Amino acid sequence: MTGRLVAVLVALALAGCAGFSRPKPSPLPSNITFEGAWDSTWGRMAIKQEGKHVHGTFTGYREGGLSGELDGNIWKFVWDERVPRQHGHGYLQMSADGQHIEGRWGYAADDLEGGRWAGDRDNNATE
Numbered sequence: 001m002t003g004r005l006v007a008v009l010v011a012l013a014l015a016g017c018a019g020f021s022r023p024k025p026s027p028l029p030s031n032i033t034f035e036g037a038w039d040s041t042w043g044r045m046a047i048k049q050e051g052k053h054v055h056g057t058f059t060g061y062r063e064g065g066l067s068g069e070l071d072g073n074i075w076k077f078v079w080d081e082r083v084p085r086q087h088g089h090g091y092l093q094m095s096a097d098g099q100h101i102e103g104r105w106g107y108a109a110d111d112l113e114g115g116r117w118a119g120d121r122d123n124n125a126t127e
Contacts, residue, residue, distance in 0.1 A: 025072030040119030
């Protein structure tokens with residue numbers, strides 16, 4: 001019975017991982033943008049927004065650039081790391097108050113398997 005219980009628990013855990021779903025976009029309030037300075041899991045981010053196009057840089061743990069388009073409150077981007085030379089896709093979803101972004105990243109065409117990417121707005125930054 002114990003072996004069967006372990007097998008069931010392992011199957012449930014694996015199903016939970018495979019069942020990850022991407023967030024659904026919501027309208028981005030007109031007074032909130034991605035533009036600004038962010039402290040993220042991958043270092044400091046400096047982001048610019050021009051309409052639905054969002055681009056910027058990240059520095060800290062690694063250095064590189066990000067560029068992509070908005071789908072409501074979700075920024076779908078391509079990231080490019082300088083050293084080591086790598087690239088991939090990702091997305092970040094803006095919180096309702098505009099102070100937090102949360103998403104995932106991946107290598108090449110993948111936008112999930114690399115892991116979590118999150119950040120908090122740095123309201124004290126001078127640009």
